[in-house]
Amino acid sequence: MTPPSARSRDTRQRLLEAAGEVFAERGFRDATIQEICRRADANIAAVHYHFADKERLYRAVIQYAEGCAGDSPPADIAPDTPAEKRLRGHIESFLLRLLDEGHPAWLGKLMAREMSQPTPALDVIVQEKIRTTYRRVDAIVRELLGPGACDDDVRACVLSVQGQCLFYRHCHPVLTRLFPGLPFGREQVPGLAEHITRFSLAGIRAIARARKAGVA
Amino acid sequence: MTPPSARSRDTRQRLLEAAGEVFAERGFRDATIQEICRRADANIAAVHYHFADKERLYRAVIQYAEGCAGDSPPADIAPDTPAEKRLRGHIESFLLRLLDEGHPAWLGKLMAREMSQPTPALDVIVQEKIRTTYRRVDAIVRELLGPGACDDDVRACVLSVQGQCLFYRHCHPVLTRLFPGLPFGREQVPGLAEHITRFSLAGIRAIARARKAGVA
DNA sequence: GTATACTTCAAATGTCCATTTGAGAGGAGA
DNA sequence: TCTCCTCTCAAATGGACATTTGAAGTATAC
Numbered sequence: 001m002t003p004p005s006a007r008s009r010d011t012r013q014r015l016l017e018a019a020g021e022v023f024a025e026r027g028f029r030d031a032t033i034q035e036i037c038r039r040a041d042a043n044i045a046a047v048h049y050h051f052a053d054k055e056r057l058y059r060a061v062i063q064y065a066e067g068c069a070g071d072s073p074p075a076d077i078a079p080d081t082p083a084e085k086r087l088r089g090h091i092e093s094f095l096l097r098l099l100d101e102g103h104p105a106w107l108g109k110l111m112a113r114e115m116s117q118p119t120p121a122l123d124v125i126v127q128e129k130i131r132t133t134y135r136r137v138d139a140i141v142r143e144l145l146g147p148g149a150c151d152d153d154v155r156a157c158v159l160s161v162q163g164q165c166l167f168y169r170h171c172h173p174v175l176t177r178l179f180p181g182l183p184f185g186r187e188q189v190p191g192l193a194e195h196i197t198r199f200s201l202a203g204i205r206a207i208a209r210a211r212k213a214g215v216a
Numbered sequence: 217m218t219p220p221s222a223r224s225r226d227t228r229q230r231l232l233e234a235a236g237e238v239f240a241e242r243g244f245r246d247a248t249i250q251e252i253c254r255r256a257d258a259n260i261a262a263v264h265y266h267f268a269d270k271e272r273l274y275r276a277v278i279q280y281a282e283g284c285a286g287d288s289p290p291a292d293i294a295p296d297t298p299a300e301k302r303l304r305g306h307i308e309s310f311l312l313r314l315l316d317e318g319h320p321a322w323l324g325k326l327m328a329r330e331m332s333q334p335t336p337a338l339d340v341i342v343q344e345k346i347r348t349t350y351r352r353v354d355a356i357v358r359e360l361l362g363p364g365a366c367d368d369d370v371r372a373c374v375l376s377v378q379g380q381c382l383f384y385r386h387c388h389p390v391l392t393r394l395f396p397g398l399p400f401g402r403e404q405v406p407g408l409a410e411h412i413t414r415f416s417l418a419g420i421r422a423i424a425r426a427r428k429a430g431v432a
Numbered sequence: 433g434t435a436t437a438c439t440t441c442a443a444a445t446g447t448c449c450a451t452t453t454g455a456g457a458g459g460a461g462a
Numbered sequence: 463t464c465t466c467c468t469c470t471c472a473a474a475t476g477g478a479c480a481t482t483t484g485a486a487g488t489a490t491a492c
Contacts, residue, residue: 011439011440027243027245027333029243029245029246030245032478032479032480033479033480033481034478034479034480042440043439043440043441043442044441044442044480044481045440045441045442045481045482045483046439046440046441047480047481048480048481048482049438049439049440050439053480053481054480054481112332113332113333115386115387115389115390116328116329116332116333116386116387116389117243117329117332117333117389118389118390122389122390122393123393126390126393126394130390130394131394134394153411155395156408156411156415157415159380159383159384159391160380160411160412160415162383162387163379163380163381163382163383163384163387164375164376164379164380165379166379166383166386166387167375167378167379167382167383168375168379170331170332170382170386171331171332171378171379171382173331173332173333173334173338174331174334174338174342174346175375177338177339177342178342178346178347178350179371192372195369195372195376195423196376198419198422198423198426199372199373199376199416199419199420199422199423200415200419201422202418202419202421202422202423203414203415203416203418203419204415205418206414206415206417206418207411207414207415207418210414227469227470248448248449248450249449249450249451250449250450258470259469259470259471259472260450260451260471260472261451261452261453261470261471261472262469262470262471263450263451264450264451264452265468265469265470266469269450269451270450270451
C-alpha cells in the first residue's frame with residue numbers, strides 16, 4: 001500500500017472540479033463522463049479508477065462542495081448584533097453563494113438543482129447543510145417576531161425570506177429572457193439584498209402585529 | 217385522406233396526458249417513451265406515428281398544457297376591486313396552479329422544471345405565458361406602490377411576491393424532508409396565500425415609504 | 433536496479449433507449 | 463367484395479454512453 005501520490009490527488013481533484021461544473025450545468029443525467037474527463041484533462045477510465053462509477057463521483061462532488069463552502073455564516077458579524085443587521089447579513093451572503101459565478105460557481109447551481117430535482121444526495125444535504133442554514137434564519141426571525149411568536153408564523157416568514165433569495169437562482173433562465181438587458185449576477189447582490197431585507201423586515205413586522213391583534 | 221378518426225384522437229390525447237405526467241415527474245431526459253406508452257396504454261411506435269419524435273412530443277405537451285390552463289386570471293374578481301384584494305386573488309390562484317395535484321397536476325411541475333432547467337420550449341413559454349402573468353402582477357404592485365414608483369422598485373417587488381410563491385413548488389422536495397410531518401399541497405393554499413399576501417403588502421408599503429423618503 | 437503497488441491509457445463490451453421497419457387490423461367508400 | 467387509407471403492433475436497428483479490461487507507464491521502498 002502506497003499512499004496516494006501527488007499526481008493521483010491532482011487528477012482526483014481536477015475530476016471533482018470538472019464534474020462539479022458539468023453536473024451543475026447539465027444535471028446528473030445529462031452530464032457525460034466524457035465531457036467531465038475532457039475538462040479535467042483526464043482519461044475516461046480515471047473516473048472509474050478514482051470513484052468507481054458516475055453516481056459515486058456525484059456523491060463525492062456533493063461532499064466536496066459541502067466542504068468548500070463551509071457553513072459560512074457571515075462570519076464577520078458579532079453574535080450580539082441586532083437582528084435586523086443579522087438578517088441583512090444572512091440575505092447578502094446567501095444571495096452571494098447562490099449567484100456568485102466565482103470559484104465554486106457550480107456550488108449554488110448544484111444545490112438549486114438538488115432542491116427542485118432531487119437525487120438521493122438531497123437527504124444528506126438537507127441534514128448537513130440546509131437544516132443549519134434554516135436554524136440560523138429561524139433564530140433571527142424568531143427574535144424579530146418577538147417572544148409570543150408561534151412556530152407556524154416563524155416558519156412561514158423564514159420561507160418567505162429564503163423564497164425571495166432562491167428565486168433569483170431557480171428562475172435565472174426566466175429572468176434573462178424576461179428582462180434581456182438586465183444582469184442578475186454577483187454585482188447585483190448588494191442591491192437585491194437591500195431590497196429583500198427591507199421588504200422582509202416589513203413583512204415580518206406585519207406578521208408580528210397581526211399575531212398580536214389576533215391573540216388579543 | 218381520411219380525417220383523424222376518434223380512435224386516433226383518443227390515442228393522441230392519452231399520449232399527451234401520460235407524457236405530461238411523466239415529463240413533469242422525471243424531466244425530458246429521464247422520461248422514457250416506454251413509460252409514457254405504458255401509462256397511455258399505447259404501443260411504443262404510437263409516439264412516433266403521432267408526434268414524429270420525443271422532442272416534438274414534448275413541444276406538443278407544452279402547447280397542450282398552455283391551452284389547458286387558460287390564462288386564468290382569477291376571473292371572478294372585478295377589475296375595479298382594490299389592489300390589495302387583487303393581489304390576494306393572484307397569489308391564491310397562482311399557488312393553486314403550482315401546488316394543485318388535480319387534473320393537469322403536471323402543469324405546474326412542468327413549468328417549474330422549465331424555469332430552472334430550460335429546454336428550447338422555455339422561450340415560447342416566457343413569451344406566451346410568463347410575460348402575461350408578470351404584467352398582471354406588475355399592474356397590481358404599481359398601483360400599490362403609488363404614482364411615483366420607479367420601475368426597479370416595481371420589478372423587485374413583483375419578483376419578491378412571485379419568489380415566495382414559486383418557492384413552495386421549486387423547493388417542495390426540500391420542504392418534505394425538512395418538515396416531515398407537514399403537508400404542502402392544495403389544502404394549504406389558503407393559509408399560505410394569507411401569509412404571503414400579508415407579508416408582501418407590508419413589504420410593498422415599506423418600499424413605497426423608503427422611496428418617498430429617499431426622493432424627498 | 434528491481435520489485436511492487438499505484439496510476440494512466442486506448443480499446444473493447446454491454447446496456448439502455450429512441451427510432452425504424454414491415455406486417456397487419458379496422459373501416460369507409462366504390 | 464375489393465381497395466385504399468388510417469392506425470396499431472412486435473420485433474429489429476442503431477447510437478450514445480457507462481463500465482470493464484488488460485496492457486503499459488511511473489513512482490517509491492528496499
